[in-house]
Amino acid sequence: MAPAKPRVLYWFRTDLRLHDSPALKAALDLKPECLYPIWCWDPHYVYRARVGPNRWQYLLDCQSDLSASITKLNPKSKLLVLREAPQTVLAKLLKAWNISHLVFEKDTDAYARERDEHVISQAKEAKVAVIVKMGRTLYDPDELVKANGGKPTMSITQVQRAAEKLGEVTKPVPTPESLPNPGDISLDFEHTQPSPKPDFNDIQRDDKETSYTHLAGPKGDFAVPTLSELGLKPATTQHRGGETLALRALDEIISNTTYTATFSKPSTAPTAFDPQSTTLLSPHHHFGSLSVRLFYWRVKDILREYKGKQSTIPTNLVGQLLFRDMYFGAQAALGYSFAQTSSNSHCRFVPWHLPSKVDPSNGLITGHHHIDSPEAESWFDRWKWGKTGFPWIDALMRQLRQEGWIHHLGRHAVACFLTRGGCYIDWERGAEVFEEWLIDHEVSCNSGNWQWLSCTAFYSQFYRCYSPIAFPKKTDAKGYFVRHFCPELKDFPDKFIYEPWKAPMADQKKAGCLIKGDGQETEEGGIRVYPKPMFDFNARRTICIDAIKSAYRVNLYGDNPRVKDGTWRELFPDSAEGPTEGTSAEGGINGEEAGKKTRLKRGEDASGEMGLDQDEREAAEVGGETRGGDQEDRSPGKRKRKGQGTLDAHFGGKRAKK
DNA sequence: GCTAAAGTTGGGGAG
DNA sequence: TCTCCCCAACTTTAG
Incomplete structure (x- = not known):
């Protein structure tokens, strides 16, 4: 009773x-x-x-x-x-x-x-x-989705329209002034030990994980566990959590009315680090140590009173919160599939290098990946550990590892570099690294932003590509950011700070750092060493843009059966992962993938489809269920081939159905 | 169904 | 130094 x-x-x-x-x-x-x-x-x-x-x-x-x-x-x-x-x-x-x-x-x-x-x-x-x-969130993600016609929120205008239907964001509720006592806290039941396998965090541990030894902790006092109980090394970040700090940080931001009212994300400097140019409230929002609605309303109060020229949605602070709601809405509608390409109805399929292994029993990615290209695997490793040879990228990745936070545009830069604007590596690889290292990691925002930056969802202007040289120069021509996080480069001349490989040997020696190798060595004969760039960026940029274009033309989404069964290969001219022109021209393939390819090749022969040219095959297999009107536009005569100038804008425009 | 404009955040040159 | 415009070119939305 x-x-x-x-x-x-x-x-x-x-x-x-x-x-x-x-x-x-x-x-x-x-x-x-x-x-x-x-x-x-x-x-x-x-x-x-x-x-x-x-x-x-x-x-x-x-x-x-x-x-x-x-x-x-x-x-x-x-x-x-x-x-x-x-x-x-x-x-x-x-x-x-x-x-x-x-x-x-x-x-x-x-x-x-x-x-x-x-x-x-x-x-x-x-x-x-x-x-x-x-x-x-500002709005209940489920309500937001409902107001968006039951569809995942995929753009900020959709969020704004849905939000209009839902009405104004709820006002903050007051902080309690007292709390009731807890009752008796005895625990007279069996302690169920969790299964420690698989343990994705074993690489983080120095020691054994012991946080589950006692139900109420080693002293039986329900204490907050310690890092050493988790077997973890001490944190390296200076950013600290907690509601007290969060409210103090919020007060400080709001007290600067001009900053609050004119904040515009694209014009904040990703190279600023002490202090940073954005609010750094995201980890507080992640843990709920700061209410997003409180932030929202305090910003709104400032905007109501501010007389000067204000920034507006989507670049202002309110807009930033709306983006957060957008990603929550997208995830609320798509569930597990939102954090991966496979089975994701709103994420474009791109044949990236290092694709995820998918568990056939549940369709979820396993956290492991195929190594289709040893070269891409080494690029990924160098990206992760800040040894690409591009100082801007390396400085960001080192800041991320050290501090757990980098500026939003810095995230853009490294994400673009790893995916569509450099390495052509699966965005899921990058998302996993962010998941591991970010203090503000939010599944929905992380997955959404990686899809955005890889141009697989939310964003499609893939020809807009971040340069690791030109982009940071805009806000930090002298390279203070790079000098701080890549200290081996600290004495390089400004002229070469973002492309040190161009510095003459005399300058390298004068700066006390040689540009050589692939990041394995940190010094040679007592002189510091910084790696050579791992590829020619402009050449890679061209290859990647071309490859993305090709993937857009094929127009598959993650939930297409071809993505799961591997027959997507038949739709690409080269039948291979990555931005390759031929079957094995780039990077090389391992045995498993090579075997798969051979099988598919045989299948193609048997199906009789080899008699079709590429255009006909694409039309038959991909656009088969799109409207008949497309047929005309797709005719081989009108259609331009890869590398021959502009694409037929209509071809990729219609969604390939399952 | 069509066209035009917009879309959080590119790069590069001109003025 | 800053702003504007073009570059080349995608999808989505507004009208």
Whole structure:
């Protein structure tokens, strides 16, 4: 029988704050006799998501700060961290602590939905009421999708139109002034140990992972775990988490009314680092230590009063939040498939190098990839570790690894470089590195931005390509940013700072750094060494743009069966991964892929389609279900071939159906 | 169904 | 130094 007065289990997840928390307000509105503020130490994040020490530290900061704030409101209370999977521990807690209401903030991430559905059904079975409130985004992503005709939000105008239907963003709710006591916190049930395999974070660990040894921590006091319990090295970032710091940072930003009212993302400098040119509030939003609605309304208050010329959506601060909602809306509609190409109905298929391995049992990418080209694999490695030989790219990647944060346009630069504007490597490889290293990593925003930059969704102007030389020069002609993060180059002349390989040997020696090798050596004969560029950027840029053009022409999306069964190869002139002209002209292929290719080649012969020329085959296989009107435009006479000037604009214009 | 314009954030040269 | 315009060229949306 349910107790007369509510006994609430408040489950913190994406909302590590006390201010503007609709879920917490809903819990307190129940006027409960007790409230247990808990956090479940979810093995999904410990083992299955990629998380480096910097983001772990940020999470621990948020938890410690939240716990202290809870104790400030009620000395008998604090954040109770339970080291067990929510799927196993919550049902036991509901019973052990005689809970009547389970309350938490809504999370529309694919994994979270699955987890929460499981937990909700357990709670229902136990006759525990469940209250779920939205508080993570400006709009409930599900509502946004509904207002967008049930479709994923794929552009900012769609978001704005949908938002118009939903009305104004909810005003922040007040911070509670007191909190009820927790009840008895004894744990008289079995502790279920999570399965540590597979462990994607083993590469992060120096020591054994021990955070699950005791349900309430080694001292039995529900304490926030430590990095050493996780077996992790200390964090290297100076960026720290927690609601207290978040609110202070927000105050500082808002107090600069001109900055707030005229902020325009494209004109902020990606080379600024001390201080950075943008707000750096994203990690706070990620952990929920800062409410996006509070930020939104404080910005709106400034805009209402500001008399000078203001920046506008989408480049202003409000626009930045709308983009965040856009990505959440896209993910809410597409689920797991949003974070990958395979089975993603809105992501273009491009035959990148280093494609993901897909688990045939569930269609999800496995976190492992095919090495179709050893050269691309080495490019990827050099990109990740900041040794490409392009100082701008290397400095950014080193800042990312060291500090867990880089400017948004810096992310553009390295993402474009890895995918469509340099290496032609699968955006999923880059997204995995960002997932590992970013302190503000958000599945939806990360996946969405990588699709944007690789021109596979959201954005299609692939001929606009970031140059690793011209782009940083615009805001940092002297190369302060590069000199800071690539200190071996610190004494290079300004003229060569973004292309040091062009410096004469005399200049290299004078600067105390030689440009040679592929990044393996850091010094030679006592002189520092910085790598030679790993390719001719302009040549790669041309190859990539040409290849993307070709992929647009083929016009497959991730959910096309051809993407899954490998027959997409028949639609490309070269039948190969990467921007290749012939079957094995570039990079080389490993045995597995070579075998696949041979099989496909045989299949092609057997199908009799070899009698068709490329145009006819494309028309038959890709455009087969598009409107008949396209036939005319697609005629071989009118259609221009790759490398022969402009494309037939209509050909790729219609969506290839499954 | 068509055309024109817009689309968060390119590069390069002219004035 | 800053702004404007062109370059070459994609999809989507507005009218």
